[in-house]
Amino acid sequence: MSFDRSVKIAPSILSADFANFGAECEAVEAQGADWVHVDVMDGHFVPNITFGPATCKAIRPHIKGVMDVHLMISPVDAYIEAFADSGADVITAHVEAGAHVHRTLQAIRGAGAKAGIALNPGTPVESVDYLLDMVDLVCVMTVNPGFGGQKFIHSQVEKVRALRAMIGDRPIHIEIDGGVTPETAPLVVEAGADVLVAGSAVFKGGSVLNPAPYGENIRAIRAAVAG
Ligand code: DX5
Ligand code: ZN
Numbered sequence: 001m002s003f004d005r006s007v008k009i010a011p012s013i014l015s016a017d018f019a020n021f022g023a024e025c026e027a028v029e030a031q032g033a034d035w036v037h038v039d040v041m042d043g044h045f046v047p048n049i050t051f052g053p054a055t056c057k058a059i060r061p062h063i064k065g066v067m068d069v070h071l072m073i074s075p076v077d078a079y080i081e082a083f084a085d086s087g088a089d090v091i092t093a094h095v096e097a098g099a100h101v102h103r104t105l106q107a108i109r110g111a112g113a114k115a116g117i118a119l120n121p122g123t124p125v126e127s128v129d130y131l132l133d134m135v136d137l138v139c140v141m142t143v144n145p146g147f148g149g150q151k152f153i154h155s156q157v158e159k160v161r162a163l164r165a166m167i168g169d170r171p172i173h174i175e176i177d178g179g180v181t182p183e184t185a186p187l188v189v190e191a192g193a194d195v196l197v198a199g200s201a202v203f204k205g206g207s208v209l210n211p212a213p214y215g216e217n218i219r220a221i222r223a224a225v226a227g
Helices: 021-030 053-062 077-085 101-110 125-134 156-167 185-191 212-225
Strands: 008-011 035-041 066-072 090-094 114-119 137-141 173-177 195-198
Touching: 008 212, 021 035, 021 053, 021 212, 035 053, 053 066, 053 077, 066 077, 066 114, 066 195, 077 090, 077 101, 090 101, 090 137, 101 114, 101 125, 114 125, 114 173, 125 156, 137 156, 156 173, 156 185, 185 195, 185 212, 195 212
Parallel strands: 008 035, 008 195, 035 066, 066 090, 090 114, 114 137, 137 173, 173 195
Antiparallel strands: none
């Protein structure tokens, strides 16, 4: 996984057909996805449950590119090894998920994955001040985590701008997660984001039997941020 700041679209399979994850991952990559974003929820850190490391491992062979695993779970540390073993390229934990996030990030890198840290909308950007030398990605949540299809929270655009300034020349991705559409994507890219997670805006209107809308939706986001 090489580093660059070009805009990458990362469809979230939270909006895919849960009975067809393998085919959905293949379809969305064939339609132009750069990364595949995998949302793990525990019904404790967030009020929804999705799936765990066994599902990540099962879908891994169906993803050619980057498998970007977003852990919305607490506690985290006991599960890092299993998610790394599942073949995740990036493992992102929440800064709010436990008292020892520094240790969590060490464990993620120690397990051989790229380390990401996610911030809920109410969490100040300064919370990552002393973590920037240990992360490969900062995920700015632009909705409250737990569900797809929510409205983008505009106050987070200034957080992205502040984060971009803090990061400087460090090779750290800024990922946006929640409510990304052709309307909101340009706001965060202008502020410094490079990885755009999009669930409902990518998967709407399509299916594994009719995947062309995925491509149209991805191209609509790309066109909105181009130039
Ligand atoms: C929310 C998840 C997101 C979600 C995004 O908790 O982390 O990845 O799937 O969905 P949309 O793009 O529909 O807001
Ligand atoms: Zn996510």
